[in-house]
Amino acid sequence: MKRITRITVGTLATAALLTAGSGVALAAHQTGSTAITTTAAADTTAADISARKAVQIAKKRVPGARVTKVEREWEHGQRAWKIELRKGAWEYDVYVSARTGKIIKLKREYDD
Structure with missing residues (x-):
């Protein structure tokens, strides 16, 4: 035993x-x-999505963009993958829920 x-x-x-x-x-x-x-709530479980899957989700939302950075952050009270993308002169920040895989926030900025 x-x-x-x-x-x-x-x-x-x-x-x-x-x-x-x-x-x-x-x-x-x-x-x-x-x-x-x-402790309080387990942040990562076997059901969490990977960074690779989060990048696929973000690239599907912004087709033709290239990934410049991937980070794990807190956004809207939940763990999220922050994927930074560039497409032409535009910079996108796509926040993908680490638990569900849904896009929880999308920021788009014009970079001169």
Whole structure:
């Protein structure tokens, strides 16, 4: 039983590191049992969309544009991918929800 617990803890720890989630914390009691505690709300889950998928969504919204920057930010109270695009003299900031994949904000600026 201890071996299975250790393997499970190792697997969960690896999964938490791979998803880069800061919302999941692993804790072991002094008795040797393992407990998983979550803080407020887990920001990243297996259902979150990847940066690659967010870029595809943004490029579909602004066809022919080239990606200049990709960041992960908070926008409108939720985690979002901010994809900066350029098309001609126009600069676009497309915010894609990291949870749902929907565009939650679009900014367009003319760059002289």
